[in-house]
Amino acid sequence: MTDVFISSDNIITSLGFSTGENAANMLADNTGIQLTENERIAPVPFYASLINSEQLYDRFSTFDDPDKFTRFEQLAICSLKDALSDTEIDFTDSKTLFILSTTKGNIDLLEKENEHKFGRERIYLWNTARLLQSYFKFLNEPVVISNACISGVQAIITGARLIRANLFENVVINGTDIITEFVLSGFNSFQSLSTGPCRPFDKTRNGLSLGEGSGTIILTSKPVMSGGTNYILVGEGFSTNDANHISGPSRTGEGLFIAINRLLKKSPLTVDYISAHGTATLYNDEMESIAITRAGLQSVPINSFKGYWGHTLGAAGIIESIMGIWSIKNSVILNTKGYNESGVTNPIFIVNKPVQKEINTCLKIASGFGGCNAALIFYKK
Amino acid sequence: MVIVDNKSVYSGTSADFGEFSASIYKHFTISYPKFHKMDNLSKLAFLSVELLSGSKKSDHKYKGDEIGIILMNSSSSLDTDRHHQDTIIDRSNYFPSPSVFVYTLPNVAIGEISIRHKIFGEGNFFVMEKFNPQFIVSYIQQLFYNEIIKCCIAGWVEIDGNDYESVVFLIEKTDRTDKGIANFEPGTIQKIYNKMK
Amino acid sequence: MEQLIQKLKEEIIVALNLSEMKPENIDEKAPLFVDGLGLDSIDALELTVLLEKKYGLKINTAEEGKKVLYSVRSMAEFITVNNKS
Numbered sequence: 001m002t003d004v005f006i007s008s009d010n011i012i013t014s015l016g017f018s019t020g021e022n023a024a025n026m027l028a029d030n031t032g033i034q035l036t037e038n039e040r041i042a043p044v045p046f047y048a049s050l051i052n053s054e055q056l057y058d059r060f061s062t063f064d065d066p067d068k069f070t071r072f073e074q075l076a077i078c079s080l081k082d083a084l085s086d087t088e089i090d091f092t093d094s095k096t097l098f099i100l101s102t103t104k105g106n107i108d109l110l111e112k113e114n115e116h117k118f119g120r121e122r123i124y125l126w127n128t129a130r131l132l133q134s135y136f137k138f139l140n141e142p143v144v145i146s147n148a149c150i151s152g153v154q155a156i157i158t159g160a161r162l163i164r165a166n167l168f169e170n171v172v173i174n175g176t177d178i179i180t181e182f183v184l185s186g187f188n189s190f191q192s193l194s195t196g197p198c199r200p201f202d203k204t205r206n207g208l209s210l211g212e213g214s215g216t217i218i219l220t221s222k223p224v225m226s227g228g229t230n231y232i233l234v235g236e237g238f239s240t241n242d243a244n245h246i247s248g249p250s251r252t253g254e255g256l257f258i259a260i261n262r263l264l265k266k267s268p269l270t271v272d273y274i275s276a277h278g279t280a281t282l283y284n285d286e287m288e289s290i291a292i293t294r295a296g297l298q299s300v301p302i303n304s305f306k307g308y309w310g311h312t313l314g315a316a317g318i319i320e321s322i323m324g325i326w327s328i329k330n331s332v333i334l335n336t337k338g339y340n341e342s343g344v345t346n347p348i349f350i351v352n353k354p355v356q357k358e359i360n361t362c363l364k365i366a367s368g369f370g371g372c373n374a375a376l377i378f379y380k381k
Numbered sequence: 382m383v384i385v386d387n388k389s390v391y392s393g394t395s396a397d398f399g400e401f402s403a404s405i406y407k408h409f410t411i412s413y414p415k416f417h418k419m420d421n422l423s424k425l426a427f428l429s430v431e432l433l434s435g436s437k438k439s440d441h442k443y444k445g446d447e448i449g450i451i452l453m454n455s456s457s458s459l460d461t462d463r464h465h466q467d468t469i470i471d472r473s474n475y476f477p478s479p480s481v482f483v484y485t486l487p488n489v490a491i492g493e494i495s496i497r498h499k500i501f502g503e504g505n506f507f508v509m510e511k512f513n514p515q516f517i518v519s520y521i522q523q524l525f526y527n528e529i530i531k532c533c534i535a536g537w538v539e540i541d542g543n544d545y546e547s548v549v550f551l552i553e554k555t556d557r558t559d560k561g562i563a564n565f566e567p568g569t570i571q572k573i574y575n576k577m578k
Numbered sequence: 579m580e581q582l583i584q585k586l587k588e589e590i591i592v593a594l595n596l597s598e599m600k601p602e603n604i605d606e607k608a609p610l611f612v613d614g615l616g617l618d619s620i621d622a623l624e625l626t627v628l629l630e631k632k633y634g635l636k637i638n639t640a641e642e643g644k645k646v647l648y649s650v651r652s653m654a655e656f657i658t659v660n661n662k663s
Binding site for chain 1: 445446450455456457458459462463465466468469470472475477478479482483485486487488489490491492493495496498499500501502503504505506507508509510513516519520522523524526527529
Binding site for chain 2: 598620621623630
């Protein structure tokens with residue numbers, strides 16, 4: 001079976017424009033979630049982690065004309081450019097596939113002010129992926145993966161499978177979502193927004209904080225040592241459905257449990273650390289604690305990154321996987337920002353201060369609307 | 382028009398998707414009140430699978446986690462996205478609806494089918510410009526090859542206003558000598574798709 | 579009150595797309611959730627939108643929500659009480 005290596009990555013959030021900048025801010029316990037007043041997004045102030053548009057514009061101006069691109073495209077291009085510059089692989093031949101992971105893409109083009117700026121076709125997700133494909137001269141037709149909040153994890157699972165099946169040698173994956181009035185009003189109608197910065201797994205948690213993010217991860221069948229003297233590899237991954245409700249997580253954690261359990265059965269690896277979905281809604285975190293306990297992983301250290309950069313939707317699975325990999329490379333498990341006292345009924349090992357230890361494997365889990373769940377493992381060799 | 386196993390089984394009279402889908406629901410005496418709560422993409426996917434499983438009865442042959450659902454389209458959930466946008470366009474009449482917003486994700490259609498048929502297995506929603514038999518076949522073949530699923534509901538479910546089309550397949554591992562069963566190959570499913578055009 | 583109940587039933591059927599339901603099929607005293615009409619969490623949120631949109635009334639806590647959205651009658655009582663004050 002072909003091994004799948006990680007060659008390079010990038011994270012852009014309100015905490016920085018590279019994986020390193022993000023990690024440094026997270027180590028310093030900084031959060032990007034702030035009380036924000038933005039009339040274009042919501043009539044009242046709200047907590048969110050938003051990327052500074054002027055900073056993004058200025059950064060983009062150093063290599064291209066930002067006015068030709070939407071905000072979403074600027075972000076995805078910045079992230080892809082950084083990750084692609086960090087590897088020597090040639091991605092312009094037929095052996096490379098580009099996958100875009102997003103829930104809403106250029107959704108702000110539905111707004112009246114933006115409707116006519118970029119033409120009617122620009123909002124279609126396949127078209128956004130096409131634009132990114134031609135910008136970076138990828139040869140093959142790109143694929144968009146849109147599976148709610150598991151999109152990013154699902155994109156990595158899919159990319160790794162396509163490489164293992166020898167259909168492609170390299171898969172470049174970008175996950176991006178922006179926070180607009182569309183997204184904020186919807187989550188607000190679900191009464192799922194936190195009244196302050198979100199507090200994953202905490203007793204006082206009362207909802208999620210939305211965040212903007214773009215992440216790029218490059219998978220390849222060529223052995224490249226991206227973890228110092230180690231290879232970082234993508235292991236088994238599975239997705240499942242709760243078959244229970246289209247918005248509410250399963251009370252028994254059924255779908256997530258099946259995904260984790262299947263992974264544990266198929267993979268010879270033991271789990272050293274879990275990067276949770278941990279949105280900080282009452283039901284999600286409770287459901288995760290149940291599924292993890294059912295899978296027998298309750299004593300494995302687990303954290304959520306949502307307290308640092310919020311819920312970044314289609315980018316979440318990508319940037320949180322990258323931080324999981326960062327943890328393997330740096331032998332550190334980061335604190336669960338916002339967490340103080342357990343507010344889930346099953347006792348699980350929630351990390352509340354940075355832990356220094358050798359980590360060989362990281363299990364990434366995610367769940368989302370539509371009842372979907374995913375579990376994926378990364379490891380070093 | 383509805384075609385099942387190469388036979389035309391129903392022709393509607395209305396071009397309006399709401400009326401057409403309601404008439405299919407009625408004609409085939411489907412009883413599933415949740416259907417009326419779905420958005421148009423989910424209705425289209427639901428009806429396609431409903432008529433498919435009615436003809437194949439595979440529900441009891443496999444365990445829920447042995448069945449996968451892989452769907453693809455080109456407009457994602459844009460049809461419902463526009464609907465949600467309409468509810469927030471006017472700040473003096475600002476009532477975003479949770480039951481609309483939940484459908485602004487295309488994979489919710491997979492969730493609806495999963496709930497209906499108790500399917501727990503692999504789900505994935507792909508967006509590409511056009512129906513891409515090559516991609517969908519190679520993706521599903523590796524799912525079978527790696528024994529991730531034993532049965533798969535897959536297809537192209539596209540709706541953008543009153544432009545809609547749906548082709549859904551049920552894929553199983555079977556004896557090659559079975560008569561009348563098409564092989565799951567790009568050429569074969571492209572032909573089936575072309576018939577609809 | 580009886581008029582309001584009738585009107586609410588019609589509004590609920592439209593708001594929740596209960597197309598196979600008629601107002602007379604809804605027992606105004608029966609619980610709306612789990613048993614009775616068998617509504618779910620999205621329906622509950624949709625009913626709070628309905629109360630705000632049509633009657634300008636907000637439900638402030640989850641506890642209050644449970645009481646108000648118990649049945650069509652409890653919704654009607656909530657509207658009557660709050661519209662008077």
